[in-house]
Amino acid sequence: MKFESKAIRLQTEKSQFREHSTPLYATSSFCYDNAEQMRAVFAAEEEGYIYSRFINPNSTEFETKMAQLEKTEACFATASGMSAVFASFMAFLKSGDHIIATRAIFGSTYRLLSVWLTKWNIEHTFIDGSDVDSWIKAVKPNTKMLYLETPSNPALELVDLEKAGEFCKSHNIIFNVDNCFATPYIQNPVYYGADLVVHSATKYIDGQGRVLGGAVCGSQDLVNNVKAFCRATGPSLSPFNAWILSKSLETLSIRMEKHSENALKLAQILENTKKINWVKYPFLPSHPQYELAKKQMLLGGGIVSFELTGGLNAGKQFLDNLKMLSLTANLGDSRSIASHPASTTHAKLTEMERQEVGITPGLIRISVGLEHIADIKNDILQSINTL
Numbered sequence: 001m002k003f004e005s006k007a008i009r010l011q012t013e014k015s016q017f018r019e020h021s022t023p024l025y026a027t028s029s030f031c032y033d034n035a036e037q038m039r040a041v042f043a044a045e046e047e048g049y050i051y052s053r054f055i056n057p058n059s060t061e062f063e064t065k066m067a068q069l070e071k072t073e074a075c076f077a078t079a080s081g082m083s084a085v086f087a088s089f090m091a092f093l094k095s096g097d098h099i100i101a102t103r104a105i106f107g108s109t110y111r112l113l114s115v116w117l118t119k120w121n122i123e124h125t126f127i128d129g130s131d132v133d134s135w136i137k138a139v140k141p142n143t144k145m146l147y148l149e150t151p152s153n154p155a156l157e158l159v160d161l162e163k164a165g166e167f168c169k170s171h172n173i174i175f176n177v178d179n180c181f182a183t184p185y186i187q188n189p190v191y192y193g194a195d196l197v198v199h200s201a202t203k204y205i206d207g208q209g210r211v212l213g214g215a216v217c218g219s220q221d222l223v224n225n226v227k228a229f230c231r232a233t234g235p236s237l238s239p240f241n242a243w244i245l246s247k248s249l250e251t252l253s254i255r256m257e258k259h260s261e262n263a264l265k266l267a268q269i270l271e272n273t274k275k276i277n278w279v280k281y282p283f284l285p286s287h288p289q290y291e292l293a294k295k296q297m298l299l300g301g302g303i304v305s306f307e308l309t310g311g312l313n314a315g316k317q318f319l320d321n322l323k324m325l326s327l328t329a330n331l332g333d334s335r336s337i338a339s340h341p342a343s344t345t346h347a348k349l350t351e352m353e354r355q356e357v358g359i360t361p362g363l364i365r366i367s368v369g370l371e372h373i374a375d376i377k378n379d380i381l382q383s384i385n386t387l
């Protein structure tokens with residue numbers, strides 16, 4: 001089956017009621033007919049559900065779809081994107097190990113590596129994602145993993161997945177990719193040798209800003225490790241959130257087509273707008289990695305960033321002038337969202353640190369939604385015009 005059909009047609013077995021749409025299994029545990037059956041399920045000699053901290057029909061359905069869409073053998077779903085990222089580290093790294101990560105990664109992942117993992121004696125080195133040749137300098141005898149995001153948030157820099165895959169293979173390290181921005185519809189990192197693909201399902205996978213969720217996809221062996229870590233530590237995806245996310249996957253392909261179509265149109269309009277220094281979008285020919293984007297991405301995705309000539313104050317004023325776009329921390333929603341990283345998400349970084357991850361004072365990030373492009377464009381242009 002093709003991507004669209006798998007996302008719709010993969011379902012848990014029907015119950016005795018023969019329902020068309022998978023019901024919500026709001027139960028913390030599951031029953032057995034007798035002691036022998038219970039023993040056999042616990043001993044993994046017989047298939048069966050046990051306890052929703054680690055297995056539930058709704059999470060199993062979501063995991064089955066995610067694995068099929070990411071083209072991996074298996075997947076384990078978690079309560080949030082951060083618990084997926086954390087589990088993908090903790091299941092494989094131990095005290096004394098070293099991880100290499102691209103510098104332009106999500107803020108909480110950056111802090112997880114620089115504050116928490118350091119406390120447990122897991123070292124890290126941040127590298128420039130666009131300069132693969134320089135990565136070799138970061139490799140140490142105790143390096144166990146490479147972690148990256150592409151495209152990056154909010155600067156929309158890309159990492160060459162093919163080169164990253166070759167790098168990991170030649171150094172025999174685990175290749176771990178956060179594929180949240182692209183989604184499996186736009187990019188499958190396993191084509192380039194990724195061992196683990198993590199997701200914040202909170203973003204495009206839900207697509208409507210309702211629930212949190214995460215997923216770790218990979219080979220059965222690696223996912224078994226992640227599952228064992230999560231079974232013991234408990235960052236479980238609730239059945240309700242799994243039910244929502246599995247239903248959301250049914251429309252992922254058409255949503256990503258529309259997000260990308262709207263985003264490309266908006267980026268093209270903004271390129272010809274005054275009071276803007278530059279516009280970044282992977283599928284704009286002016287993007288410095290346009291050729292790479294065309295090679296490894298099916299579409300450009302739903303995020304556009306641009307820099308206002310007026311700097312920090314103009315960035316804040318731009319948000320205040322908006323009438324329709326939401327000012328909120330999320331992205332990947334059907335509603336368009338505007339954010340000004342320098343005064344919000346990245347305000348605690350020094351100017352130098354912001355520069356290193358491509359965040360200039362006037363940078364605006366738009367998560368382009370599914371409203372009519374005319375309304376998105378009109379709101380953004382009226383806001384810029386009144387600056």
Ligand SMILES: Cc1ncc(COP(=O)(O)O)c(C=O)c1O
Nearest residue numbers: 080081082106178180200202213
């Ligand atoms: C690229 C990326 N990875 C991970 C996360 C964390 O996901 P969550 O908020 O679901 O924990 C986010 C959240 O914004 C993100 O943008």
